Amino acid sequence: MNELASAPFWPFWLGGAAVALLAVAFPLATGRWLGVSSIFDSALELLRRRSAPEPPRVSSLSELEQAMLAATEEEFGPLPADGEEAAPHDSHELGRALAGLRAPDGRARPLFLVGMVIGGALGTLASGREVQPWSLGRYFDERFGPSLWLAASVLLAAGVLIGLGTRIAGGCTSGHGVTGVACGERGSILSTLSFWGTGVAMAWLLLELT
Amino acid sequence: MTGCPHIEECPLFPFFRFQANLKTWKIRYCYGEFAQCARYALTEEGREVPAQLLPSGKMLPVLR
Numbered sequence: 001m002n003e004l005a006s007a008p009f010w011p012f013w014l015g016g017a018a019v020a021l022l023a024v025a026f027p028l029a030t031g032r033w034l035g036v037s038s039i040f041d042s043a044l045e046l047l048r049r050r051s052a053p054e055p056p057r058v059s060s061l062s063e064l065e066q067a068m069l070a071a072t073e074e075e076f077g078p079l080p081a082d083g084e085e086a087a088p089h090d091s092h093e094l095g096r097a098l099a100g101l102r103a104p105d106g107r108a109r110p111l112f113l114v115g116m117v118i119g120g121a122l123g124t125l126a127s128g129r130e131v132q133p134w135s136l137g138r139y140f141d142e143r144f145g146p147s148l149w150l151a152a153s154v155l156l157a158a159g160v161l162i163g164l165g166t167r168i169a170g171g172c173t174s175g176h177g178v179t180g181v182a183c184g185e186r187g188s189i190l191s192t193l194s195f196w197g198t199g200v201a202m203a204w205l206l207l208e209l210t
Numbered sequence: 211m212t213g214c215p216h217i218e219e220c221p222l223f224p225f226f227r228f229q230a231n232l233k234t235w236k237i238r239y240c241y242g243e244f245a246q247c248a249r250y251a252l253t254e255e256g257r258e259v260p261a262q263l264l265p266s267g268k269m270l271p272v273l274r
Contacts (some may be wrong), residue, residue, distance in 0.1 A: 035258060041259050067272040069231055140212045170255065174233050 010127070023178050030076040032107070033183075036116070037173025041112035184188070214244035216253050219262065239265040 026034040069090055124131055135141065136151050144150055166172040169191050171180060177196070180188020217223050217240055226236035239247040248267035252259045262270040 035256065038256055045258060064272060065229060065232075066223065067270055068225055068229070071264055071268065071270055072232055072234060075264070075268070076238075081233050175256075 019178060022183060032109075033175065033179045035171050036113070036178060037163075037172040038083075038175055039109050039112050041167070043113065046110065098173075169195075213241040214239070214247065214250055216250060220249060222249070222264075233263055 015061065023034055024031075069079065094114065114174075134165050135146065136154060140154075142150070166175075171191065173192075174193070176185075176188040176191040181192055190197050214220070220240075223236070223240055226232045226240060239250075244250050247265040249259050249263055250267055252263070260269065262272065264270055
């Protein structure tokens with residue numbers, strides 16, 4: 001622990017201010033709450049969509065309405081031949097709706113993940129600390145030896161568990177711990193208490209055992 | 211009339227609202243069982259809603 005306490009970290013308040021600024025700026029800029037695991041989820045969704053066959057594009061409102069009518073018949077059965085007249089159309093509103101359907105769907109959002117890696121690397125380089133990407137720390141090395149494969153296996157397993165946990169919980173430390181708690185969401189507060197509390201308990205237990 | 215809380219931002223709702231032949235969607239989902247709407251579910255989960263996703267969960271075979 002003394003090793004961590006004496007490490008030349010940047011001021012804690014600077015990190016807190018940066019996270020707070022991002023938590024406010026992100027939804028203002030994108031219209032969506034900040035949540036790193038959700039961004040990762042949407043990146044995977046984009047990859048999945050790329051492998052799916054590309055549906056044809058619509059070029060006009062009437063074309064879209066025809067497709068909707070066909071989908072309506074498929075869902076609810078044949079439409080009455082002498083159906084009601086359409087309500088007075090607000091073409092401006094429908095045009096806006098069509099624009100909304102064609103709006104960019106957050107394809108640039110995964111770049112946030114790239115930025116995180118770059119930011120982390122820049123921060124480490126700027127700190128002047130010795131970089132040991134495969135080391136899990138002195139305590140781990142003393143107990144299990146400096147094995148690259150073991151460290152890689154532990155990191156991989158930990159990543160899988162974190163990934164599963166965040167998807168089951170519907171968010172991670174950023175989504176629940178920062179955004180959700182800031183918004184007073186009860187589920188986020190409970191989630192944060194849960195993963196933070198069990199993390200502290202587990203760290204304490206490991207330190208006691210080693 | 212109470213209904214889905216996401217009506218205002220849903221890009222499909224104006225079509226259900228103005229086109230009489232599409233009103234079944236509005237009655238069934240927007241003002242009815244909106245909790246069953248696939249778009250509502252994704253929105254509530256904070257996930258991205260595909261433009262061509264219909265309330266039933268099927269995809270409209272146009273757009274993108």
